[in-house]
Amino acid sequence: MRLILLGPPGAGKGTQAARLVERHGIPQLSTGDMLRAAVAARTPIGLQAKELMDQGSLVPDDLVVSIVASRIEEPDARNGFILDGFPRTVGQAEALDRMLEDKGMQLDAIIELKVDEGILVDRIVKRARDAEARGEAVRRDDNPDVFRTRLDAYRQQTAPLTDYYGRKGTLRSVDGMAPIDDVTAAIRAIVAG
Numbered sequence: 001m002r003l004i005l006l007g008p009p010g011a012g013k014g015t016q017a018a019r020l021v022e023r024h025g026i027p028q029l030s031t032g033d034m035l036r037a038a039v040a041a042r043t044p045i046g047l048q049a050k051e052l053m054d055q056g057s058l059v060p061d062d063l064v065v066s067i068v069a070s071r072i073e074e075p076d077a078r079n080g081f082i083l084d085g086f087p088r089t090v091g092q093a094e095a096l097d098r099m100l101e102d103k104g105m106q107l108d109a110i111i112e113l114k115v116d117e118g119i120l121v122d123r124i125v126k127r128a129r130d131a132e133a134r135g136e137a138v139r140r141d142d143n144p145d146v147f148r149t150r151l152d153a154y155r156q157q158t159a160p161l162t163d164y165y166g167r168k169g170t171l172r173s174v175d176g177m178a179p180i181d182d183v184t185a186a187i188r189a190i191v192a193g
């Protein structure tokens with residue numbers, strides 16, 4: 001099964017992806033996680049990405065596309081994957097279409113988590129506070145100022161993807177404002193076809 005989770009930062013993509021991983025035994029491919037790992041390891045991609053990520057801007061398509069292209073070659077992704085945070089621009093979506101076509105693969109569903117933007121800042125502040133309470137590192141971009149930049153990047157660069165996939169007829173929407181378990185149930189219903 002190959003799925004894309006779409007939605008603004010803080011919409012709950014990571015939470016739902018983790019549940020799908022558990023249920024279906026396929027990996028979650030989070031470009032945010034991959035980029036943070038590249039930054040921590042100081043790879044060439046990480047060095048280019050760091051500043052942009054810290055300020056809440058998107059990193060260039062070619063960098064992200066190259067890490068996804070090599071990640072989906074890994075054996076654990078052979079039977080499927082959940083893309084979380086990718087594609088984030090129409091250019092990335094087009095690159096993904098080409099990648100999948102080359103491999104003779106198809107997407108099973110593109111699921112959009114619809115949320116009210118007004119609550120996202122509260123969610124992100126809570127995420128930072130919870131991480132801190134657990135003694136975990138707080139993401140540098142999880143603060144209200146940077147978050148607004150991330151939301152702007154979403155509106156301008158990522159929101160057009162709903163049209164892109166909507167036109168192809170492959171987009172399904174779920175109410176991301178519902179309780180977490182209800183969102184999970186809605187996604188399960190879509191995945192079960």
Ligand SMILES: Nc1ncnc2c1ncn2[C@@H]1O[C@H](COP(=O)(O)OP(=O)(O)O)[C@@H](O)[C@H]1O
Pocket residue numbers: 008009010031032033035052053054056057058059060061064084085086087088089092141150
């Ligand atoms: N597909 C992508 N294209 C460009 N930049 C990306 C992409 N995925 C992640 N990033 C970078 O990593 C940052 C964090 O991404 P992510 O962990 O997905 O955060 P969130 O969904 O909570 O905004 C983004 O703000 C951006 O700088």
